[in-house]
Amino acid sequence: EDQVTQSPEALRLQEGESSSLNCSYTVSGLRGLFWYRQDPGKGPEFLFTLYSAGEEKEKERLKATLTKKESFLHITAPKPEDSATYLCAVQAYGGATNKLIFGTGTLLAVQP
């Protein structure tokens, strides 16, 4: 069964303290791995898509990497406005639909 596990569930950082969020996945064949950011009371906001092991993408203080078993979202020198829940999702080959399987997310709090 396709599955996504995110860790930690919650992370508290001081402003400027870099860290990484983990997304482990089990999927029959990976079509794509997605990272989203979700603020309270809002819908998820798309951040990155990764397609194959070794791929990396960056946006401001965020960098996403992908291996055959997991993805990391690295946050460099975070600011309080980076506080949010970060969601990871995978899409597998074999299905007829663009089905995304989500993890439960990591709640990030960055304190000034």
Place this chain on the structure above:
Amino acid sequence: ETGVTQTPRHLVMGMTNKKSLKCEQHLGHNAMYWYKQSAKKPLELMFVYSLEERVENNSVPSRFSPECPNSSHLFLHLHTLQPEDSALYLCASSQDLGTRKSYEQYFGPGTRLTVT
């Protein structure tokens, strides 16, 4: 309007009521989705439409009834809901369901539903 919009943003309904959620996308996409988000649970896919045709119904109870009149609009009709149906209902859209490429989905702000 830009992106994906949803109305209403908040809805309180009794178990015997009938209501509808509306979603509109302004991105030129041709696939649309309904998701349910409950506390401490992953987003759950409910329905998928591609080119206005339903392509997946993820074992959702019949008290939820989707409608997709065109590629820009999606509705979720609700009737005789249960308190456990209280959740954030999210609409999303994406490009066509390609067999090779994986397209990201863009989400609306959601409707916070409370069933009393």
